[in-house]
Amino acid sequence: MHFRKHSLSLTPLWVVALFVFIATISCRQEPKSSVSTATEAPALQPPSFQMDSAFTYVEKQVSFGPRVPGSPAHEACLEWIVNKLSGFGLQVEKQTFSATIYTGQTVTGTNIITRINPDQNKRILLGAHWDSRFIAEQDADATTQKEPILGADDGGSGVGVLMEIARQLAQSSIPLGVDIIFFDVEDQGERSGANDSWCLGAQYWSREPHVAGYQAKYGILLDMVGAHDAQFPVEDLTNIPGYTNQVASRVSATYLKVWRLAQQMGKGNLFVNRSVGGGIDDHYFVSTIRGLPMIDIINKPMNSPTSFGAHWHTHQDKMDVIDRRTLRSVGQVLLAVLFREAAGNF
C-alpha cells in the first residue's frame, strides 16, 4: 500500500493516463474472453476475510451459553452450525459418538464435518473444537469454579474463523480439497489427569474418519485464536511421545512454512518466533493416531504461569476478550495458505 502510493506520486501524468487507458480497455474486453487465463487468475487470489462476519459467528455461539455436551445449549449450537454451513451451500455430516468423560458421565458427542471440493485429491484439513468447558477450574473465584464457561475464545474463536473460511470457500472456485471438522468433547478433560481424558471427539474421528483411510497433506487446528494480545508459538516435538519421526518432521515443516508466510504478511506479532513443548490438543491425536501431521495455532503468551492466556478456563473467557483483528489475521493467513496450496506454490 505504502509503496504504491509513493511510486504513483513520482510517475509523470502521461504514464498514469496511459495506464488508466489500458486498464479501461482491458476491463471492457474482459467479459468477451471468459475462458482466458486472465479471468482464471483471480480464482487463485484469496478472497478478503470478513472479520465482522467471523466475530458474529463467535457471538452467536456464545449467545447459546456454555456448549457443554448433553446441555440444551450444546444441542442448539449444533443445529445452528449445521444449518449455517448448509446455508453456505456445503454438504455437512454429523458424526455422532458416545464418550465417557473422566467424571464417569457418558455423553453423546457430535463431530461436524464439511467437505469442500470432495473430488479433489489434494486435501488440507482444518479443525477447531466447538464444545466449551464444563468447569472453570482456573477461575480466581472459588464459588463459581464448578460452573461451565462461555468459551468465547476457547472453542468459539476457532469455530468463528473456520465458519467464515467455509463461507468464503463455498463462494470461491478454489481447485483444492478442504475438509473442515468441528470436533466435539475436546474440553471436558481432567486437569493434570490423563492426556487421553481430553479431545474425545478428535480421538474418535482419528480412529473412525469420515472417509475410510482418510489422509490430507496436513492439518491446521485453531484453538483460542481470538484474544487481542494472542501469541502463537510453534511446537518443539522433541521428547513428545506418540509421534513417529516422519509425522514429527512433517509437522515441523508445516509450522515453518505457515509461520514464515504469516510473518511475510506482517503478522509476526501473532505468529511469533518462539517454540514451546508440544501440547495435548485435538491435533496431537490426529497426528499420533491418524498419522496425519497437524499443527496447532493456539494462544500461549510468554511467561504465563498456565502457559495459556489469563482468561483460559475462567469466566473471563467471554466476548470482551475477542478482538476481531486477531480473528482477521488468522483468517487471512489461512486463506493465503489455502490459495497458495491451490496454485501449487506452497
Ligand SMILES: [Zn+2]
Ligand atoms: Zn480449553
